[in-house]
Amino acid sequence: MIRNLFKAFRLATSDYLHEWQMSVCFILGLAAVLGPLLVLFGLKFGLVGAMLDQLIEDAGNREIRPVGSGHYDHAWLESVRAQPEVAFLVPRTRSIAATIELASEQSSRIVPVELIASASGDPLLAPDAPLPEGLTRVVVSSRTAEKLGVKPGDVLDGSLARRYRSQQERVHLDLTVAAIAPEQAFSRDGAFVSVQLLEALEDFRDGRAVPALGWRGMQADAERSYPGFRLYARSIQDVAGLRDAFADVGVEVHTRAAEIELVQRMDRNLSVIYWVIAVIGMVGVSLSLGASLWANVDRKRKQLSVLRLVGFRTRDIVWFPMVQALYTAVLGWALAVAIYYVTAWVINIMMATQVEAGQQICRLLEIHYVVALALTCGAAVIAAALAGMRSARIEPAEGLREL
Amino acid sequence: MADRSVVIRSTRSSWSNCPDAGHILNDVSIETAAAGSRHSAIYLLHDVVKNREAKGVAFRLRVPSLRIDRGEKIALIGESGSGKSTLLDMLAFILQPSAAGAFRFRPEEAADSLDLDACWQDDNLNLLGDMRKRHIGYVMQTGGLLPYLSVYDNINLSRSVLGLRRDGTVEHLAEMLGIANQLKKRPDALSTGERQRVAIGRALAHRPAIVVADEPTASLDPFAAQNVMSLFLGLADEFNSTVILASHAWHHIKELGLRRLSHRTTHTSGSKLTETVVSG
Numbered sequence: 001m002i003r004n005l006f007k008a009f010r011l012a013t014s015d016y017l018h019e020w021q022m023s024v025c026f027i028l029g030l031a032a033v034l035g036p037l038l039v040l041f042g043l044k045f046g047l048v049g050a051m052l053d054q055l056i057e058d059a060g061n062r063e064i065r066p067v068g069s070g071h072y073d074h075a076w077l078e079s080v081r082a083q084p085e086v087a088f089l090v091p092r093t094r095s096i097a098a099t100i101e102l103a104s105e106q107s108s109r110i111v112p113v114e115l116i117a118s119a120s121g122d123p124l125l126a127p128d129a130p131l132p133e134g135l136t137r138v139v140v141s142s143r144t145a146e147k148l149g150v151k152p153g154d155v156l157d158g159s160l161a162r163r164y165r166s167q168q169e170r171v172h173l174d175l176t177v178a179a180i181a182p183e184q185a186f187s188r189d190g191a192f193v194s195v196q197l198l199e200a201l202e203d204f205r206d207g208r209a210v211p212a213l214g215w216r217g218m219q220a221d222a223e224r225s226y227p228g229f230r231l232y233a234r235s236i237q238d239v240a241g242l243r244d245a246f247a248d249v250g251v252e253v254h255t256r257a258a259e260i261e262l263v264q265r266m267d268r269n270l271s272v273i274y275w276v277i278a279v280i281g282m283v284g285v286s287l288s289l290g291a292s293l294w295a296n297v298d299r300k301r302k303q304l305s306v307l308r309l310v311g312f313r314t315r316d317i318v319w320f321p322m323v324q325a326l327y328t329a330v331l332g333w334a335l336a337v338a339i340y341y342v343t344a345w346v347i348n349i350m351m352a353t354q355v356e357a358g359q360q361i362c363r364l365l366e367i368h369y370v371v372a373l374a375l376t377c378g379a380a381v382i383a384a385a386l387a388g389m390r391s392a393r394i395e396p397a398e399g400l401r402e403l
Numbered sequence: 404m405a406d407r408s409v410v411i412r413s414t415r416s417s418w419s420n421c422p423d424a425g426h427i428l429n430d431v432s433i434e435t436a437a438a439g440s441r442h443s444a445i446y447l448l449h450d451v452v453k454n455r456e457a458k459g460v461a462f463r464l465r466v467p468s469l470r471i472d473r474g475e476k477i478a479l480i481g482e483s484g485s486g487k488s489t490l491l492d493m494l495a496f497i498l499q500p501s502a503a504g505a506f507r508f509r510p511e512e513a514a515d516s517l518d519l520d521a522c523w524q525d526d527n528l529n530l531l532g533d534m535r536k537r538h539i540g541y542v543m544q545t546g547g548l549l550p551y552l553s554v555y556d557n558i559n560l561s562r563s564v565l566g567l568r569r570d571g572t573v574e575h576l577a578e579m580l581g582i583a584n585q586l587k588k589r590p591d592a593l594s595t596g597e598r599q600r601v602a603i604g605r606a607l608a609h610r611p612a613i614v615v616a617d618e619p620t621a622s623l624d625p626f627a628a629q630n631v632m633s634l635f636l637g638l639a640d641e642f643n644s645t646v647i648l649a650s651h652a653w654h655h656i657k658e659l660g661l662r663r664l665s666h667r668t669t670h671t672s673g674s675k676l677t678e679t680v681v682s683g
Contacts, residue, residue, distance in 0.1 A: 003566050011549070018551030018589075306547050309497060310605075311536020311564045313529045393528075396497040400543060 008316040012323035026292055030332025033288055035339030037281040042344050044274040046363040048267045055236050055260055059123035062233045064242055067252045069227035085238035090117045091226035097202040103157045106149035111189055113144050118192035123232045124185040130178040132193045137178040139192040145180045152179050162205050171215055236260045290383030297321045297387035304391050305399025318388035325384030329377045443512045445645055446471040450504030453489050463678040464489045478661040479649040485668050486679040487649035488617050495539050495615045496531040499523040510538040510612045536564055540606030542616035546598040548590040555586040558604040565609055576604040580634055596627045603635050607642055614639050616648035
């Protein structure tokens with residue numbers, strides 16, 4: 001049995017090579033349909049994928065900020081933080097109080113910077129980098145670091161002023177640069193600081209005492225509330241839900257839910273369009289491949305009859321066109337992939353200026369190639385097996401008389 | 404010619420039902436009274452009919468009784484359309500009879516006989532294929548060579564299917580057939596006569612018990628035809644094969660001493676039926 005299968009395999013290969021012009025035509029015919037289909041899917045996957053990647057990678061797209069000022073106490077903020085859709089939440093103080101002037105020994109400049117409340121898990125900061133901590137350690141924006149000429153470990157002089165009891169007061173405090181924030185985290189002059197430091201600076205400006213820093217003033221309020229917060233959803237899919245939840249409790253928030261929804265809708269619409277084209281394309285590939293293989297088997301009925309005459313069994317005869325169909329499928333697929341590669345390369349070069357560095361408009365994953373190969377081989381084998389079985393069932397005499 | 408009345412010692416029912424192993428009939432013997440001796444029949448046909456119809460014209464081949472003994476050389480002589488190829492195809496198990504009282508085959512003297520009709524009825528094409536593979540060599544009118552194989556591989560095809568080792572048979576046949584220097588060529592590089600010699604080589608290479616040849620020299624000029632036919636029959640003798648061939652050329656066949664099967668063809672204009680009755 002194995003001997004005859006091997007024999008049929010060898011004969012099918014010899015015939016395929018002998019009729020190389022016909023074989024090339026079959027391969028080209030398959031690649032001509034499959035290649036553009038791969039390009040189409042590559043575009044759909046690359047284009048929408050790039051947009052989705054951008055949405056996912058940019059933490060700003062998951063950010064939720066309240067519009068205007070409110071009064072949010074610790075308990076309320078804790079209840080929001082406990083929601084499973086919330087990845088990170090930090091309260092902020094009044095914007096006007098969240099500034100400081102920084103100076104360094106490395107630069108003669110005094111740089112007024114915005115202060116951003118931060119804490120562990122802040123999506124804007126590198127996950128493995130040192131965090132702002134307590135009243136002395138800060139993470140400065142890259143622009144500020146450049147202006148002040150500082151690097152991690154350097155000490156800054158922070159200063160702020162207030163008018164207290166009709167007198168102008170200015171205080172200084174040493175701040176250690178724990179890290180430099182990534183450029184995309186904050187593009188202006190700024191520093192990420194702990195909530196504790198922000199509260200201290202706000203207290204000083206409001207005329208309250210900050211005993212930890214030796215700043216005098218009035219007694220601080222027992223219960224503190226915050227005018228706003230900075231919140232990040234766990235994923236872009238959670239943004240719309242959180243927005244609606246805040247709206248339900250009367251908190252109007254600013255999100256990028258509309259942009260996210262637009263891309264998601266575009267993905268859905270493009271997917272529908274793609275799948276319609278893909279299904280039509282696959283049916284086309286299957287019919288084209290099936291028809292050519294069927295016709296080929298019919299054409300070879302005479303030769304298959306000779307094999308029947310010399311004693312090849314039914315399954316050996318079926319194996320013959322199946323081997324040839326597999327050759328066509330694999331080589332056609334390989335040529336289609338080559339067509340895809342060249343086309344995708346041209347498209348990506350042409351569109352390189354339209355997308356961010358490293359992003360590709362036309363791309364496929366390895367699994368896509370595997371699925372395309374499996375579908376092509378499956379369609380080819382089914383068509384060839386049906387044609388082969390039909391041929392194998394015909395009386396050998398019928399085919400031989402045509403020789 | 405000796406009296407060849409056939410006695411079938413069995414009833415129809417004893418071999419009509421044919422499960423896999425049941426194709427082999429060991430309770431039936433075939434005898435013939437030929438000059439008082441007992442000969443071994445390789446084929447035994449009784450009331451075999453093949454009906455064909457194309458474009459409103461019907462053809463019927465009827466074989467009331469036919470027996471072919473081992474080692475015989477039989478010729479079917481007749482004009483085109485008289486059913487020669489139809490009978491050859493049935494004898495080579497590549498065409499199913501429309502009806503058969505008995506259609507039995509005993510390839511080797513020591514072997515049991517096989518009920519071919521039952522094999523066809525059971526659609527046991529693989530068993531028929533196995534029988535062809537082992538016992539039949541077939542020379543087609545147009546060669547029927549595989550264009551993608553070399554001459555050597557074409558001749559060796561019948562041997563390789565059986566898994567026979569290289570033993571010089573192919574080279575010997577090629578030498579005898581005068582195509583020894585063509586073994587590496589493809590069929591399309593050969594003349595018609597050379598291709599026919601390759602076809603004869605393929606039919607004999609596995610040393611079959613029976614060689615069926617359908618007008619093997621029809622496409623050759625008379626001189627080449629005589630030459631190829633002599634070679635063919637000489638090799639068949641050397642390989643101890645029974646030969647059944649169809650031909651137009653009776654004069655030449657007669658000279659070679661083949662037994663001719665008698666046939667009678669009648670045309671019925673009213674029913675548009677052509678019927679050939681073959682017996683022997």
